[in-house]
Amino acid sequence: MADVYFSFFTLFILVPLSLLILLYFIVRPRPVSVPIKNSNVFITGGSSGIGLALAHLCAREGANVTLLARNVSKLEEAKQSIKLATGRDVNVFSADVRDYDAVKRAIEEAGPIDVLVCNQGVFVPQELEHQELEEIKFMIDVNLMGTFHLIKAALPGMKKNRAERGPGSIAIMSSQAGQVGIYGYTAYSASKFGLKGLAEALQHEIIADNIHVSLIFPPDTETPGFVEENKRRPQLTSIIAASSGAMKADEVAKKSLDGIKSGTFIVPCNFEGFLLSIGTAGLSPQRSYLMAFVEHLKKAEVMATEEQPGKEHLMDPIPQALSPDYRQANKLHGKVALVTGGDSGIGRSVCYLFALEGATVAFTYVPGQEEKDAHDTLKKIQELKSADAKDPIALPADLGFDENCKKVVDEVVNNFGRIDILVNNAAEQHMTSTIEEIDENRLERVFRTNIFSHFFMTRHALKHMKEGSSIINSTSVVAYCGSDILLDYCSTKGAIVSFTRAESRIGTIDEITEDQLLRIFRTNIFAYFFMARHSLKHMAEGASIINTTSVQAYLGSPSSLEYQSTKGAIVAFTRGLALQLVDRGIRVNGVAPGPVWTPVQVVIHDKDKVQSLGSETPMGRASQPDEIAPCYVLLASRDSSYYTGQVLHANGGMIVNG
Ligand SMILES: NC(=O)C1=CN([C@@H]2O[C@H](COP(=O)(O)OP(=O)(O)OC[C@H]3O[C@@H](n4cnc5c(N)ncnc54)[C@H](OP(=O)(O)O)[C@@H]3O)[C@@H](O)[C@H]2O)C=CC1
Numbered sequence: 001m002a003d004v005y006f007s008f009f010t011l012f013i014l015v016p017l018s019l020l021i022l023l024y025f026i027v028r029p030r031p032v033s034v035p036i037k038n039s040n041v042f043i044t045g046g047s048s049g050i051g052l053a054l055a056h057l058c059a060r061e062g063a064n065v066t067l068l069a070r071n072v073s074k075l076e077e078a079k080q081s082i083k084l085a086t087g088r089d090v091n092v093f094s095a096d097v098r099d100y101d102a103v104k105r106a107i108e109e110a111g112p113i114d115v116l117v118c119n120q121g122v123f124v125p126q127e128l129e130h131q132e133l134e135e136i137k138f139m140i141d142v143n144l145m146g147t148f149h150l151i152k153a154a155l156p157g158m159k160k161n162r163a164e165r166g167p168g169s170i171a172i173m174s175s176q177a178g179q180v181g182i183y184g185y186t187a188y189s190a191s192k193f194g195l196k197g198l199a200e201a202l203q204h205e206i207i208a209d210n211i212h213v214s215l216i217f218p219p220d221t222e223t224p225g226f227v228e229e230n231k232r233r234p235q236l237t238s239i240i241a242a243s244s245g246a247m248k249a250d251e252v253a254k255k256s257l258d259g260i261k262s263g264t265f266i267v268p269c270n271f272e273g274f275l276l277s278i279g280t281a282g283l284s285p286q287r288s289y290l291m292a293f294v295e296h297l298k299k300a301e302v303m304a305t306e307e308q309p310g311k312e313h314l315m316d317p318i319p320q321a322l323s324p325d326y327r328q329a330n331k332l333h334g335k336v337a338l339v340t341g342g343d344s345g346i347g348r349s350v351c352y353l354f355a356l357e358g359a360t361v362a363f364t365y366v367p368g369q370e371e372k373d374a375h376d377t378l379k380k381i382q383e384l385k386s387a388d389a390k391d392p393i394a395l396p397a398d399l400g401f402d403e404n405c406k407k408v409v410d411e412v413v414n415n416f417g418r419i420d421i422l423v424n425n426a427a428e429q430h431m432t433s434t435i436e437e438i439d440e441n442r443l444e445r446v447f448r449t450n451i452f453s454h455f456f457m458t459r460h461a462l463k464h465m466k467e468g469s470s471i472i473n474s475t476s477v478v479a480y481c482g483s484d485i486l487l488d489y490c491s492t493k494g495a496i497v498s499f500t501r502a503e504s505r506i507g508t509i510d511e512i513t514e515d516q517l518l519r520i521f522r523t524n525i526f527a528y529f530f531m532a533r534h535s536l537k538h539m540a541e542g543a544s545i546i547n548t549t550s551v552q553a554y555l556g557s558p559s560s561l562e563y564q565s566t567k568g569a570i571v572a573f574t575r576g577l578a579l580q581l582v583d584r585g586i587r588v589n590g591v592a593p594g595p596v597w598t599p600v601q602v603v604i605h606d607k608d609k610v611q612s613l614g615s616e617t618p619m620g621r622a623s624q625p626d627e628i629a630p631c632y633v634l635l636a637s638r639d640s641s642y643y644t645g646q647v648l649h650a651n652g653g654m655i656v657n658g
């Protein structure tokens with residue numbers, strides 16, 4: 001009897017359950033983020049209604065917007081209104097989407113497109129029996145054929161740019177009348193249902209090109225077109241449509257843009273639309289496990305270079321890691337080098353040169369993803385290395401965690417006895433155009449990989465490094481100039497600059513535990529991200545954000561490595577966020593005080609140091625808080641209307657070069 005239960009359990013519960021779990025892991029769709037800032041957005045029907053509202057939103061977010069419609073004066077008016085509201089110039093083209101040659105010319109002239117919004121539409125409601133064939137053809141031609149024309153003309157250019165410019169989007173404006181057939185809309189519904197077939201098939205065809213289709217389904221929306229429509233809409237049509245309510249063009253535009261940014265296929269606009277989309281999803285991409293599976297397989301290979309970390313063997317052309325002109329000179333003879341993230345990119349090239357110069361090389365790579373790159377690199381180092389260097393080793397490790405770093409160092413020391421050169425090089429970065437998209441998990445992830453790993457690796461490696469050894473950290477130009485699209489990344493790189501400066505007079509790295517590190521980064525820099533993210537929703541043009549950093553971000557002192565790393569992160573964060581918000585007229589600046597007489601000094605320093613606080617400054621003294629605060633007034637007020645991304649140095653005369 002027990003046997004029967006057991007086989008029943010295995011057959012009907014255990015096996016299906018395991019298969020389901022397996023299926024989930026294989027097919028779960030991955031999130032995408034289509035950038036809007038600095039991208040080229042082409043909107044048809046952008047001179048009126050929903051299209052115009054969307055054009056405003058995109059311009060406000062820093063996109064280069066191009067509009068296409070027929071009527072020149074409406075286009076001019078739209079251009080002026082966007083210029084007035086956002087200060088941005090908009091390109092306009094007058095063309096009828098029914099004329100393929102005209103569409104093609106406009107698209108060629110407009111240049112490369114990242115986001116194509118096919119929004120033009122005409123709606124002449126009427127029962128089929130009374131509607132003229134000409135009107136039916138008109139709607140099919142503008143709404144459906146017009147969209148074919150646009151996509152046909154734009155697609156080749158869109159595909160070409162994806163590798164450099166990230167994910168692209170084709171958004172198609174349907175209607176709730178494209179989800180259910182509505183009385184009075186035979187022709188209009190048919191044109192919009194046609195768009196659904198087009199969109200579904202197209203998404204399958206272009207997902208591997210990293211172009212995401214969004215099919216948007218608004219209910220009745222208050223636009224100039226809708227006002228016209230209402231003059232002749234059959235009463236029954238109006239009654240049915242009213243059951244899904246009405247929206248404002250701005251609201252529909254906002255929903256559309258959210259859908260585009262997140263690469264969502266079905267984009268409902270209100271609650272009824274949400275229910276409708278569940279009821280009518282069919283086998284649409286992203287709602288179907290099967291499709292997600294196909295996407296996953298295709299994407300895994302073709303997009304692999306977009307994953308973090310990147311796969312070098314899939315790149316075209318393969319980056320050059322070794323110059324044929326490089327002349328070796330045995331400069332690292334007998335030394336042992338450890339390079340993090342050495343399987344590809346800069347790390348790989350460093351490994352090759354180190355090997356050529358006579359060093360024994362160990363490098364780390366991300367487990368489970370980079371085996372091929374790691375294997376290729378290992379083979380090449382083996383070829384390049386000098387006869388008396390030991391065989392290279394590749395160590396899989398997620399360096400965001402202390403214990404993994406310890407294992408890596410132990411492994412190297414077990415193999416080679418010591419470490420002479422530590423290269424902290426591994427990093428990850430993810431593009432996003434707004435701070436809103438950087439959530440807490442991602443922040444911690446990026447900081448763990450990019451800066452915590454430097455603490456952990458350095459701490460463990462130092463135990464085995466003798467005088468004459470060298471530590472080299474990979475930071476980036478964005479630590480100095482900030483980056484609007486890599487805000488978290490540039491902050492970590494700013495942290496590395498300050499970490500490097502302090503490290504050169506290394507002090508107490510051993511005393512900082514992983515928990516303390518996380519704690520201080522949470523307080524000193526994550527909180528700045530969170531506060532900015534939440535406050536920004538309520539800040540308008542003329543607002544100002546002021547971040548407090550420290551002179552220590554620039555000077556580095558041996559005793560507070562983790563503190564000054566967070567302050568370096570704040571400098572770069574300030575510069576990056578300033579760039580991100582410049583179009584919104586919100587200024588972001590920083591203040592980097594030197595020693596100030598505040599309670600924290602008494603807590604952290606011994607008596608003598610408290611007595612002599614500030615003696616190292618040219619003024620020879622610490623400042624009082626009231627000597628620092630006035631520059632916050634300056635940065636908060638209109639007096640500093642021409643300052644953004646700057647840091648004021650209230651520090652008693654120290655010259656810090658930045
Ligand atoms: N408003 C609503 O209730 C709803 C609208 N929709 C859809 O949203 C989209 C936008 O509608 P809405 O903003 O209300 O419309 P509007 O009538 O306010 O704007 C339509 C836009 O499309 C342009 N356009 C029309 N025909 C052509 C053409 N042949 N070639 C090029 N451009 C053209 C118009 O400019 P011009 O005339 O100068 O060419 C105008 O810019 C449409 O696709 C519509 O079907 C969906 C659900 C509800």
Ligand SMILES: CCCCCCCCCCCCCCCC(=O)[C@@H](N)CO
Nearest residue numbers: 123175176177219220241244272275276
């Ligand atoms: C299962 C849940 C049901 C929820 C109720 C939904 C009822 C359907 C209403 C459809 C309204 C269609 C409006 C089209 C508007 C439009 O496209 C025109 N204004 C022309 O642009």
